[in-house]
Amino acid sequence: MSGSVSPLAPKTFVDMPALRGVRMATAAAGIKYKNRTDVLMMVFDEPAAVAGVFTRSKCPSAPVDFCRQNLGGGVARAVVVNSGNANAFTGKKGREATELTAKSAAKAVGCAESEVFLASTGVIGEPLDATKFAGVLDDLATAGTEAFWFEAAKAIMTTDTYPKVATRSAEIGGVKVTINGIAKGAGMIAPDMATMLSFVVTDADIAPAALQALLSAGVGPTFNSVTVDSDTSTSDTLMLFATGAAAADGQQRVTDASDAKLDAFRTALNDLLRDLALQVVRDGEGARKMVAVTVEGAENDAAAKRIALSIANSPLVKTAVAGEDANWGRVVMAVGKAGEMAERDRLAIWFGDVRVAVDGERDPTYSEAAATAVMKAQDIPIRVEIGLGSGRATVFTCDLTKEYVEINGDYRS
Amino acid sequence: MSGSVSPLAPKTFVDMPALRGVRMATAAAGIKYKNRTDVLMMVFDEPAAVAGVFTRSKCPSAPVDFCRQNLGGGVARAVVVNSGNANAFTGKKGREATELTAKSAAKAVGCAESEVFLASTGVIGEPLDATKFAGVLDDLATAGTEAFWFEAAKAIMTTDTYPKVATRSAEIGGVKVTINGIAKGAGMIAPDMATMLSFVVTDADIAPAALQALLSAGVGPTFNSVTVDSDTSTSDTLMLFATGAAAADGQQRVTDASDAKLDAFRTALNDLLRDLALQVVRDGEGARKMVAVTVEGAENDAAAKRIALSIANSPLVKTAVAGEDANWGRVVMAVGKAGEMAERDRLAIWFGDVRVAVDGERDPTYSEAAATAVMKAQDIPIRVEIGLGSGRATVFTCDLTKEYVEINGDYRS
Structure with a gap:
């Protein structure tokens, strides 16, 4: 593993003031x-x-x-x-x-x-x-x-x-x-x-x-x-x-x-x-991209957070992000496995501002090029509308890269 | 990605008989x-x-x-x-x-x-x-x-x-x-x-x-x-x-x-x-090793299975297996995060026949060489004794390798 600084590190550090006491x-x-x-x-x-x-x-x-x-x-x-x-x-x-x-x-x-x-x-x-x-x-x-x-x-x-x-x-x-x-x-x-x-x-x-x-x-x-x-x-x-x-x-x-x-x-x-x-x-181990997963319209906030965590923790979603692949099917999968109320035919999914799926189907105006352009950036917003209630949560994660496997496969030895 | 057959594939295939009807x-x-x-x-x-x-x-x-x-x-x-x-x-x-x-x-x-x-x-x-x-x-x-x-x-x-x-x-x-x-x-x-x-x-x-x-x-x-x-x-x-x-x-x-x-x-x-x-x-994507995680002594069988799944799904446990690293601390972590009843001071952990931890501490007779020898094999048995009840479960998984990231980062494109 290299000792290089995360590409997501702050460009400059804030001046930390003294704090009394x-x-x-x-x-x-x-x-x-x-x-x-x-x-x-x-x-x-x-x-x-x-x-x-x-x-x-x-x-x-x-x-x-x-x-x-x-x-x-x-x-x-x-x-x-x-x-x-x-x-x-x-x-x-x-x-x-x-x-x-x-x-x-x-x-x-x-x-x-x-x-x-x-x-x-x-x-x-x-x-x-x-x-x-x-x-x-x-x-x-x-x-x-x-x-x-x-x-x-x-x-x-x-x-x-x-x-x-x-x-x-x-x-x-x-x-x-x-x-x-x-x-x-x-x-x-x-x-x-x-x-x-x-x-x-x-x-x-x-x-x-x-x-x-x-x-x-x-x-x-x-x-x-x-x-x-x-x-x-x-x-x-x-x-x-x-x-x-x-x-x-x-x-x-x-x-x-x-x-x-x-x-x-x-x-x-x-x-x-x-x-x-x-x-x-x-600074996540091996991270090259940060992902903000926002879930809206869930049954309640707790359900929204569980769905967002299911997406953010999915190895298949995280490897797709690493591969800059707008694989929204894996987001559907992660919504489905969260165990919270969700109806396929009400789901909508956005990568950045690009709506990739709506009403339980691929967006009729879906553009692979537009979705892929979002995935090329360093910060990837993923948004899912469940369409059932007003529950809302945002969870932050990073991509899953070969460097993560390398760091954690080699660490102790 | 290579098109090679998993190293864990059967050496020979069974002859499948005809089946009437x-x-x-x-x-x-x-x-x-x-x-x-x-x-x-x-x-x-x-x-x-x-x-x-x-x-x-x-x-x-x-x-x-x-x-x-x-x-x-x-x-x-x-x-x-x-x-x-x-x-x-x-x-x-x-x-x-x-x-x-x-x-x-x-x-x-x-x-x-x-x-x-x-x-x-x-x-x-x-x-x-x-x-x-x-x-x-x-x-x-x-x-x-x-x-x-x-x-x-x-x-x-x-x-x-x-x-x-x-x-x-x-x-x-x-x-x-x-x-x-x-x-x-x-x-x-x-x-x-x-x-x-x-x-x-x-x-x-x-x-x-x-x-x-x-x-x-x-x-x-x-x-x-x-x-x-x-x-x-x-x-x-x-x-x-x-x-x-x-x-x-x-x-x-x-x-x-x-x-x-x-x-x-x-x-x-x-x-x-x-x-x-x-x-x-x-035949798990990128798999090089199979892991059998057995949890015994949990509160009940369902608790044992949740703990076993927590271990089997942990990226840190799976990357350690990929790295042939007898990192039993990550097994402790995964037991702890499962959310089921567990008492640190009653836990014991085995890699194969090698007891690596007992009574909430590293085994007094712990041998890094013996534990590492277990990790070199293709099939890795991990056993955890919770020490609280008679719940028991075994879950099977594989290691998490760079090939998994490669296969799933590149698949759709």
Whole structure:
């Protein structure tokens, strides 16, 4: 496999502003390799509100279990992220490793272990030697700086071909607040190198319950609407922290997610989550094209999303996209297999603006040339009208290429 | 793509015996190409009992709709199978084509249209010109012979690299009966060239309801337990016919599927269905290895099957098999994403006879060399013990190779 950057990578990277209340630094702890940056520490000098969403896997990693347990406290002082080892399927040793890491971080920062959050990415099934963190975290706790976002995004990359950063701002009650986020993932989701991790921080002052409500609502059409290969990691982690530093500018703490003062913030947050999620898809393993699958007219939104995911996860649809083949019959197939209500004679399908099928038949004005022209582009919109109701969803994916097979057939050996 | 035969093809083909009561012949009707065999006709000179199972797609082809409608009558006199056009997503024109084909067949054979069954495979969305069948079926109705099974299997091949045939015999009440079957499919299941079709005929005398019960029960662990790419065709069709010719030898008609006289027949039928289903997997597009995924100790059999399918459909598991990589972490991932009850700390995983993980951790005696040796073979058994109940299932799949991407990226163009 080549080390080249995805052709779908951003042409330029945004300048990431410093964000008050969080400092970050990286180090080489020697988790898997010597002299390779493999640990990122985020420190909140004042307690930050915290929210999180995690993998739905029934076999989650030890750090996912650990974060879920600490989330109830609602307060974060430190986050430790390592690469090289996912600490997944590591049993009792895995739990001991998270405890030891949290203990080291808590000592370094001067906080409770319940205020520490952890994420790990790398090979699974290998015991993680957490003693390697001890001295390193002491140094990182004091070394952190506020303007370290781009470096932090680079530090958590594994098979990613570019760092993923995004920033937005909004006003809450007339006070400007900032939201910064980073993500890693180059396959939504493999159990080893391509786990999806994302950390988003705002200087807004928002209570934990409200923050969780915002994040849980925001993840549906963003991180939970992207798929590279339908495979779900043991370690997927998305966390949102609010340092509350904007209180110094007079921002009044918001405790209720439905407070109208949060409207602009919600919009900015959702936009940032979408930005990061799409960056993950655009760095999908072997990806050459991005596909936006929109399903309209389904029985309800949930049905629309299941149909859209059926299309987006279909190997036959994804290989057709890779081959620039306007093979709309495979879209019909994927609608049919989704198991949701659909009537052949009401279906219509568009590639870009070209309607290829309508009323259960090929479009009478179908032009192979026009449809193929759409498939030559880097971004391919596929739209399906079910014609039964008003359910609607959009899911983002990439094509399935020989490079995907190569990357994933050769990775571990 | 090469035209070479799958490395998993049978080394030799079984001699298919003649089967009393059914005659077959093929012809070139010019459905898509000129001078290419594209239509197979089966004729039952006496009314045969009929049973069928079909795709679960919500967008089935016109022939699937047609067969379902005629199945209630329980009687078959003729079957017409064509390649070159799937008559799927063809709307009203599609229904008109099935009606015209049935009319031509009924006239040729001298039976009712409700005694005709149809199956089509090929490109979808193209109207099928059924007028091309008219004269051809008249000839085929008289030209058929009883010893035509291997030729019939070859005639329905599309992207298949070898014909799929199987035969078994059993006794019913002391009278020997024979079961012959053919299948096509080289991807469980694409909407165009790789649709799965299978036709099984016995000379036993079994009533339609009993025949349907046998087939519905038999399909679960056989044709419904194989997957190449998780994609479901609009046209999947498996039909079972009983000519009743064995009545001449004194076999008494069986009307109840639970009749003990059918025990040996049931075993033989299920064995034949499994044989044909595995031949389909072994001809999976781009396949180099076959994988048998067995899940034991799940909450129940249905949960075991869902977990086994999650493993068998995972692109990351299938690419690891292609790469001969004993990447058991991806099996853990696939167990976790299945959504069924599973406890990490109770899981155990075997590749062949090599236990690679136990009690939620890598096996203490894990040998990479031993696990890798298993992956070098052509047939890869993967076994997962969930440790929660007694649910059990086995699912068969193949690896995911660059050739799969090549075949399906280039097919239509």
